[in-house]
Amino acid sequence: MQRLIALLSILAFTIQAQVVTEQAAAQNTGALAGKEFFEPWKPTEEDSWDIKKAAHLLRRAGFGGSMTEIKIAYQNGLEWALRDLIHCERVENPMEKVLQDVEYEIGDMNVLSTLQGLWLYRMTRSMRPLEEKMTLFWHGHFATSNYKVDLPYLMFKQNKLFRENATGKFPELLQAVSKDAAMILWLDNQTNIKGNPNENFAREIFELFTLSIGNYTEKDIQESARAFTGWQVRGLNFFFNQGQHDFGEKTVFGKTGNWNGEDICDMVGLHPATAKFLSKKLLKFFVMEEPKQEYIDALAEVYLAHKGDMKEVLNVLFRSKLFYSREAYRSLVKSPIELTVGTIRLLNTRSLKNLTLPSLDKMGQQLYNPPNVKGWDGGRTWINTITLLERNNFLQKMLMEAPCRNPKKDHPIFQHIKDKEMEPKDAVDYLCKALIQDDLSDNAKKELLDYFDNEVAETESGVATEGYSRKLRRIAYIIMTSPAYQAN
Amino acid sequence: MELSRREFSKRGLLTMSSAMVVPAFFQRTAQAVETASSDNMLVLIQLAGGNDGLNTVIPYTDPLYYQNRPTLGQPREDVLDLNGQLGLHPQLTGMKTLFDENIVKVVQALGYPNPNRSHFRSTDIWTTGNPKHPEGTGWLGRYFDGQDNTKHPFPSMALGGSGQKALKGTLTGAPTFQNINSFRLFPEKGMGMKRDADVTVQREKDVGAFKALHRMDGGHFAQADFLKDASMKAFVSSENLQKMVGRYNTPVNYPNNGLANQLKLVGKLIASGINTRAFHVAIGGFDTHSNQARGHAARMNQIGGSLVAFMKDLRSMKRAEKVVIMTYSEFGRRVKENGSRGTDHGAAAPLFVIGEKVKGGILGEHPSLADLRSGDLKYKIDFRTVYTTMVEQWLGGKTDEIFHQKFEPASIFA
Numbered sequence: 045m046q047r048l049i050a051l052l053s054i055l056a057f058t059i060q061a062q063v064v065t066e067q068a069a070a071q072n073t074g075a076l077a078g079k080e081f082f083e084p085w086k087p088t089e090e091d092s093w094d095i096k097k098a099a100h101l102l103r104r105a106g107f108g109g110s111m112t113e114i115k116i117a118y119q120n121g122l123e124w125a126l127r128d129l130i131h132c133e134r135v136e137n138p139m140e141k142v143l144q145d146v147e148y149e150i151g152d153m154n155v156l157s158t159l160q161g162l163w164l165y166r167m168t169r170s171m172r173p174l175e176e177k178m179t180l181f182w183h184g185h186f187a188t189s190n191y192k193v194d195l196p197y198l199m200f201k202q203n204k205l206f207r208e209n210a211t212g213k214f215p216e217l218l219q220a221v222s223k224d225a226a227m228i229l230w231l232d233n234q235t236n237i238k239g240n241p242n243e244n245f246a247r248e249i250f251e252l253f254t255l256s257i258g259n260y261t262e263k264d265i266q267e268s269a270r271a272f273t274g275w276q277v278r279g280l281n282f283f284f285n286q287g288q289h290d291f292g293e294k295t296v297f298g299k300t301g302n303w304n305g306e307d308i309c310d311m312v313g314l315h316p317a318t319a320k321f322l323s324k325k326l327l328k329f330f331v332m333e334e335p336k337q338e339y340i341d342a343l344a345e346v347y348l349a350h351k352g353d354m355k356e357v358l359n360v361l362f363r364s365k366l367f368y369s370r371e372a373y374r375s376l377v378k379s380p381i382e383l384t385v386g387t388i389r390l391l392n393t394r395s396l397k398n399l400t401l402p403s404l405d406k407m408g409q410q411l412y413n414p415p416n417v418k419g420w421d422g423g424r425t426w427i428n429t430i431t432l433l434e435r436n437n438f439l440q441k442m443l444m445e446a447p448c449r450n451p452k453k454d455h456p457i458f459q460h461i462k463d464k465e466m467e468p469k470d471a472v473d474y475l476c477k478a479l480i481q482d483d484l485s486d487n488a489k490k491e492l493l494d495y496f497d498n499e500v501a502e503t504e505s506g507v508a509t510e511g512y513s514r515k516l517r518r519i520a521y522i523i524m525t526s527p528a529y530q531a532n
Numbered sequence: 533m534e535l536s537r538r539e540f541s542k543r544g545l546l547t548m549s550s551a552m553v554v555p556a557f558f559q560r561t562a563q564a565v566e567t568a569s570s571d572n573m574l575v576l577i578q579l580a581g582g583n584d585g586l587n588t589v590i591p592y593t594d595p596l597y598y599q600n601r602p603t604l605g606q607p608r609e610d611v612l613d614l615n616g617q618l619g620l621h622p623q624l625t626g627m628k629t630l631f632d633e634n635i636v637k638v639v640q641a642l643g644y645p646n647p648n649r650s651h652f653r654s655t656d657i658w659t660t661g662n663p664k665h666p667e668g669t670g671w672l673g674r675y676f677d678g679q680d681n682t683k684h685p686f687p688s689m690a691l692g693g694s695g696q697k698a699l700k701g702t703l704t705g706a707p708t709f710q711n712i713n714s715f716r717l718f719p720e721k722g723m724g725m726k727r728d729a730d731v732t733v734q735r736e737k738d739v740g741a742f743k744a745l746h747r748m749d750g751g752h753f754a755q756a757d758f759l760k761d762a763s764m765k766a767f768v769s770s771e772n773l774q775k776m777v778g779r780y781n782t783p784v785n786y787p788n789n790g791l792a793n794q795l796k797l798v799g800k801l802i803a804s805g806i807n808t809r810a811f812h813v814a815i816g817g818f819d820t821h822s823n824q825a826r827g828h829a830a831r832m833n834q835i836g837g838s839l840v841a842f843m844k845d846l847r848s849m850k851r852a853e854k855v856v857i858m859t860y861s862e863f864g865r866r867v868k869e870n871g872s873r874g875t876d877h878g879a880a881a882p883l884f885v886i887g888e889k890v891k892g893g894i895l896g897e898h899p900s901l902a903d904l905r906s907g908d909l910k911y912k913i914d915f916r917t918v919y920t921t922m923v924e925q926w927l928g929g930k931t932d933e934i935f936h937q938k939f940e941p942a943s944i945f946a
Contacts, residue, residue: 377755427762519741
């Protein structure tokens with residue numbers, strides 16, 4: 045009975061603490077936010093919450109939004125937008141049940157293109173865009189390639205693991221990933237056995253997933269490799285092969301004990317070096333291509349203060365001064381996935397697997413097949429002559445060939461222009477707002493108007509002609525080749 | 533502005549483009565192209581399926597050859613002798629011609645430790661240059677990753693073949709180039725026009741708007757200038773390519789077959805003066821498990837005839853000294869023919885390196901037909917040795933970041 049009371053009071057205290065923490069988070073995370081960059085941004089007269097910021101948030105914390113979604117986020121404000129994004133577990137995803145039926149009963153989950161198509165579909169339709177964006181982030185971070193694993197079903201399982209832990213606690217995710225079948229095969233842990241350790245697993249975990257280079261010794265790796273011996277795959281699941289496990293004493297980071305793999309993960313999950321390494325990656329993925337060391341250090345403090353809870357870290361990140369600064373605005377280059385999924389969401393087209401998957405490959409990003417265990421370098425490396433040609437030709441194909449989700453109407457952006465029977469000037473204006481939030485110079489806009497005027501002289505009076513639809517698409521295309529659309 | 537062929541090769545591309553009124557950017561790129569095209573070029577010919585090396589470079593004085601190849605053995609009197617002991621397949625007359633000109637190096641017994649008999653795995657090994665971990669980037673891709681490619685919008689190009697993965701790097705990749713018309717911004721048939729005349733007119737308008745938009749400042753955000761420059765560069769490069777490639781018409785009569793067609797296009801690209809340094813072409817049909825004789829003979833004929841035409845073309849455009857051609861295949865075939873008058877997957881095999889700068893002859897020894905590894909020829913020269921030679925002595929560069937292991941270059945150019 046006494047124990048029950050003790051337990052209940054602990055529970056009560058925990059709930060209370062939880063409430064307090066949530067309240068604190070809701071107001072501002074002043075004490076925990078570290079330096080000024082991660083203090084919450086507050087709107088002022090000169091720097092208000094506007095369409096650009098709303099679009100910026102949706103692009104970064106997801107894959108962008110349609111005109112409607114951006115408008116709703118703008119009208120309801122930052123708090124509202126953020127709440128739904130971060131606490132995605134509270135958002136229902138209507139497609140989820142059907143997708144799971146497809147995955148378990150109909151789809152051939154041993155065909156890579158099926159997997160790629162299904163994930164692409166999720167990214168374009170999910171009501172939890174941040175969940176999908178983080179799944180993509182983890183896929184790039186714990187980069188595993190079907191090229192070597194050669195079992196798409198295991199890649200699918202790994203993907204589910206990333207999704208389930210998308211905004212969870214990193215130390216827990218790390219533990220789970222270290223027992224993931226695809227990861228074990230990918231990093232050769234299958235052959236890591238007692239008396240003949242294979243160091244690849246331990247090395248990549250330290251070098252690329254947690255501490256990063258310079259923060260461990262070769263001895264640490266050798267001893268850690270022993271800790272992971274016997275961690276194998278049997279069939280399609282993790283299997284602890286006791287007979288092949290080295291139960292002996294090991295010394296890692298100066299600590300001696302009969303460490304096993306779980307202990308090693310524990311040692312690195314909340315290590316300051318891990319905090320910095322992950323923070324740098326998060327900043328490069330969500331904020332800017334070349335984050336200053338002080339930003340990295342500050343975010344690392346946030347990470348450690350919240351014990352690697354990604355929800356909390358992202359909550360700080362997406363409401364921070366740094367995030368809404370000029371420095372951060374359109375400071376990233378859209379990855380092929382962001383370009384593809386973003387365009388599909390923006391236009392509200394169908395996501396044609398046969399059109400998108402080959403293009404993604406040529407643009408340099410194949411789902412489930414990162415080039416190596418480092419993942420994708422990203423940023424400006426997405427851009428060279430060949431990928432640019434491919435990106436732009438893909439956009440053209442999307443505009444001209446991708447079917448509308450509503451077969452009776454045109455893509456919402458174009459339909460809106462037609463419904464309102466907009467004058468050329470208003471149409472160009474609207475397109476610039478819808479596609480790039482007006483992020484182009486006045487002169488550029490004037491050029492576009494000249495171009496449109498040029499065109500309009502040839503249309504018939506009924507604006508809903510096929511010719512007119514084509515003209516709108518051509519202008520949209522030219523806008524989408526501009527720097528603003530290629531940037532994030 | 534029509535130029536006679538003589539004028540073209542005399543004047544070169546630079547003077548021609550300067551004479552026209554073109555936007556400054558275009559001019560600058562053309563200038564860069566002229567100097568860059570004097571770099572050396574490598575043409576890879578993939579023989580996909582596993583070429584039967586034993587019937588390509590034939591040890592016709594070895595009785596074991598005829599013992600193991602009762603139906604597939606090439607009659608002694610038909611073999612095209614090279615040095616009294618080795619000869620080429622009777623249908624490889626083109627190669628023999630070039631060999632007699634002293635520009636062909638036959639490299640024997642190529643392979644790698646623990647040979648793999650899977651098409652995919654072995655092709656990956658040859659393309660990545662990494663027998664232990666053949667996943668990831670191609671060896672030439674890694675080479676170009678380490679080069680300054682600012683003058684080379686298209687450092688390499690693939691015209692076909694699964695082996696084009698050899699050209700794929702982390703930063704660079706080769707466009708697959710079967711149809712030059714689709715390789716541009718605003719591909720002509722793209723925007724839903726029906727009549728050809730309308731298409732061209734419309735394209736001009738679109739291009740005009742694109743250029744106008746990009747002349748303006750990119751916008752006031754962090755990535756604006758970088759993206760604007762990259763975009764304009766891509767546009768200009770692809771337009772350049774279209775214009776330049778359109779101009780050349782070869783004087784040579786290429787045979788009409790798959791390999792010749794690809795090499796003809798490579799010739800066109802080289803003649804245009806673009807600074808692409810590596811090309812990848814391929815022919816298939818080498819996986820001759822049954823009734824090998826006819827198909828293999830036809831392939832030999834194709835290779836010989838195409839190479840002769842290609843060399844003629846290169847010489848006529850005065851580029852022959854800048855080009856080296858190399859054949860490769862994922863593996864050779866078994867010594868003993870099988871019960872279906874064919875051969876199964878094997879291991880070591882020879883390859884050919886052809887070029888004006890190549891020192892003709894035969895490199896290495898023919899693998900023993902008696903001392904086999906599970907019925908396959910044993911390799912003597914690691915294929916990465918030849919790759920190393922290509923990088924260090926032809927293209928120019930270091931191989932540390934490519935193979936992570938030092939290989940001594942083979943004696944191909946000296």
